[in-house]
Amino acid sequence: MFYYIKKFWKMSGIIIFMLFIDAGLSSYRSLALMESLEELVRGNFRGFLFWTLLNLLCVVLVQVFVAVEDILGKHVIRKMNNQVRRDMAATMLQMSHGEFHKRQTGEYLSEFTKDIDQIESLAWGPFFNWISMAFTVMHSIIALSCLHWSLTVASLASALIMSLAPKLFDKKMEAAGAACTREQAKAVSKLKDLLAGYDVLRVFGRNRRFLQGVSQCSDGIEGPAFRRLRTQTITGKVLAVAGILCQGGISIWIGFLSFQGVILQTALFGSGKLISAVADGLNALTDFRLSIASSKPYFEKITVHDNGSLEKADREMLPMRNGIAVEHLSFRYGEKTVLEDRNLRFEKGKKYALTGPSGCGKSTLLKLLLGWLPDYTGTIRFDGTDARDYTPEQLQRQMSYIEQDVFLFNTTIRENITLGEEFTDEQMERALGDSALTGDLAHMPEGLDTVVGEEGSNLSGGQKQRVAIARALIHDCSILLIDEGTSALDQKNADIVEQSLLSNPDLTLILISHHLTAERKKQFDRVYDLTPAHLSAL
Incomplete structure (x- = not known):
C-alpha cells in the first residue's frame, strides 16, 4: 500500500x-x-x-x-x-x-x-x-x-x-x-x-x-x-x-x-x-x-510494479536466418502423451502443413514453438540456439499466431487489425487484400470503422477469421503459425488467403489443417503427418 x-x-x-x-x-x-x-x-x-x-x-x-x-x-x-x-x-x-x-x-x-x-x-x-x-x-x-x-x-x-x-x-x-x-x-x-x-x-x-x-x-x-x-x-x-x-x-x-x-x-x-x-x-x-x-x-497479489513500460528488458532476438529444428520432442498433459520423440525441421521462407487426427499434438506443437508450454523434453532450436534461452516474449516477437477460435476486441475492425499501432494505407490495403477482407468491407457502411461487438458477435465466423489473418499479416512477422485459421472460410476465400500466404517468399508458414486436398498438399514444401505411430500401424 x-x-x-x-x-x-x-x-x-x-x-x-x-x-x-x-x-x-x-x-x-x-x-x-x-x-x-x-x-x-x-x-x-x-x-x-x-x-x-x-x-x-x-x-x-x-x-x-x-x-x-x-x-x-x-x-x-x-x-x-x-x-x-x-x-x-x-x-x-x-x-x-x-x-x-x-x-x-x-x-x-x-x-x-x-x-x-x-x-x-x-x-x-x-x-x-x-x-x-x-x-x-x-x-x-x-x-x-x-x-x-x-x-x-x-x-x-x-x-x-x-x-x-x-x-x-x-x-x-x-x-x-x-x-x-x-x-x-x-x-x-x-x-x-x-x-x-x-x-x-x-x-x-x-x-x-x-x-x-x-x-x-x-x-x-x-x-x-x-x-x-x-x-x-x-x-x-x-x-x-x-x-x-x-x-x-x-x-x-x-x-x-x-x-x-x-x-x-x-x-x-x-x-x-x-x-x-x-x-x-x-x-x-x-x-x-x-x-x-x-x-x-x-x-x-501484485508482484510487479510497472514504472512506465510493460516491456521486459530482454536482449533482442535476431530475425530467423536459417530455420527451426525440433529434435526428439516429447510433451504430455498430465499422464496423456500428445507428442513423443518428434523430429521436425522448418526452414526459413518455406511452407509446411501439419496434419493428423484430433489430439495428436498439432496445436500443442505450435504452442511449444511460441514458448507457451515450457515443460517439454527434447530440444527446439531457432538458428541453432535453444528456445529455452529466449523468453516467450522474445519468441512471440518473431511469430504471428492465428487460432481456430478467433478472439476480437469489442472495438472497430481497424483497431482489431492494427492493435493500436500505426500502419500506412498501402500496408493496410495489402493486408486486407491478402486476407480476402476487402469484399466484406465494401458491404459494411462503416468499413474499417465497423464495430465488431463483444467477441466479434457482429461478424460471421469467416469474417472473424479474415480479420485475424489481416491482423497477422499487417504486423509482418517472418513466421506465421495458423491453427485451422481458414476453417470457417468458404472455398473461394480460403483459396485466396492460402494462395497469398503460399506465394510469399519471405514468410515461413506452419499451418494446421484437417482437410488438405491432394492438389493443395503439392503447394507445400512439406506436409508433416503427426498421427501417432500406434495409430498409423492400424
Whole structure:
C-alpha cells in the first residue's frame, strides 16, 4: 500500500499537510472556546467577542480545508487505483501461458473491479482518515498540555495502549481479508460462467437453475464481505471499550484537578471536547488500522510494479536466418502423451502443413514453438540456439499466431487489425487484400470503422477469421503459425488467403489443417503427418 502513497507523494503530501492544519484548527478551537467562556464569566465583552470571532474564523477555515481535501483526495485515489490496475496487468504479463490460464477470466475480472473497490474502502480512505485522526489526537494532546502537564502524560499513556492493542488482532483481520478476496473471486467466476450459459439454460427450460445459480453467486459475493465486516466490527468494539475506559479515567482526573483549583473550572467545558477528540480519535485509529490490515491480501497479489513500460528488458532476438529444428520432442498433459520423440525441421521462407487426427499434438506443437508450454523434453532450436534461452516474449516477437477460435476486441475492425499501432494505407490495403477482407468491407457502411461487438458477435465466423489473418499479416512477422485459421472460410476465400500466404517468399508458414486436398498438399514444401505411430500401424 505504501508503495502507491510514495509514488504519488507530492499530492499525498499536500493532502497530509492540509489534514495537519485542519486538525490543528479543530483542536485549538476548544481553547478559544474556553477563553471566550472565561472572558464571559469575567464580564469582559470585548474579550468574549474576540475569542468568539476567532472561533468562527477557525470554523470557516476548517470547512474550506475539508472541501479542498475531499477534491484532492478523490483525485489521488483515482490515480492510485489506475496504477494498481496497471500493476495487476504487469503482474499478469510476467505469468507463463500456463500460469495465466490456470484461472478463469472471471477471477481476473474480479481483481480489476471488486478488489479495487475493496482497496479503496479498506486502504485509501482509511489511510487518510488515519492520518487525520492521528493529527487530531496529537493536537488535542498538545491543547490539553496547555491546561496541565499531567493531562499530556495521561493522554500519551492512553494513546500508547490504543496503538498497541490492535496488533493483537492484525493476523485475524488479514486472514478475514484473504478469505474474502478468495471466495469473492470464485463467486464472480461462477457468475460469469452462468451468464455465458444463459441461452443453454433457457433452451432446456432450466430457469430455476439460473435463478438459483445467481442467488448462490450473490451470496458467495456478499457472504465473505459480511463475515469480514463482522470480524472487524466485533474486534473494533472490543477495542472501543478500552478507549472509553481510558477516556473516563482522564475525565475523572480533569474533574479532580478542577476541584483542587489547579485548572480553571471553565476547562471542564472545553477539555471535555478535547478528551472526546482524543478518545474518539484513538478508537478511529484502531478501526482504520484494522481496516488497513484487512487490505494487505489484495496488495500481496501484485508482484510487479510497472514504472512506465510493460516491456521486459530482454536482449533482442535476431530475425530467423536459417530455420527451426525440433529434435526428439516429447510433451504430455498430465499422464496423456500428445507428442513423443518428434523430429521436425522448418526452414526459413518455406511452407509446411501439419496434419493428423484430433489430439495428436498439432496445436500443442505450435504452442511449444511460441514458448507457451515450457515443460517439454527434447530440444527446439531457432538458428541453432535453444528456445529455452529466449523468453516467450522474445519468441512471440518473431511469430504471428492465428487460432481456430478467433478472439476480437469489442472495438472497430481497424483497431482489431492494427492493435493500436500505426500502419500506412498501402500496408493496410495489402493486408486486407491478402486476407480476402476487402469484399466484406465494401458491404459494411462503416468499413474499417465497423464495430465488431463483444467477441466479434457482429461478424460471421469467416469474417472473424479474415480479420485475424489481416491482423497477422499487417504486423509482418517472418513466421506465421495458423491453427485451422481458414476453417470457417468458404472455398473461394480460403483459396485466396492460402494462395497469398503460399506465394510469399519471405514468410515461413506452419499451418494446421484437417482437410488438405491432394492438389493443395503439392503447394507445400512439406506436409508433416503427426498421427501417432500406434495409430498409423492400424
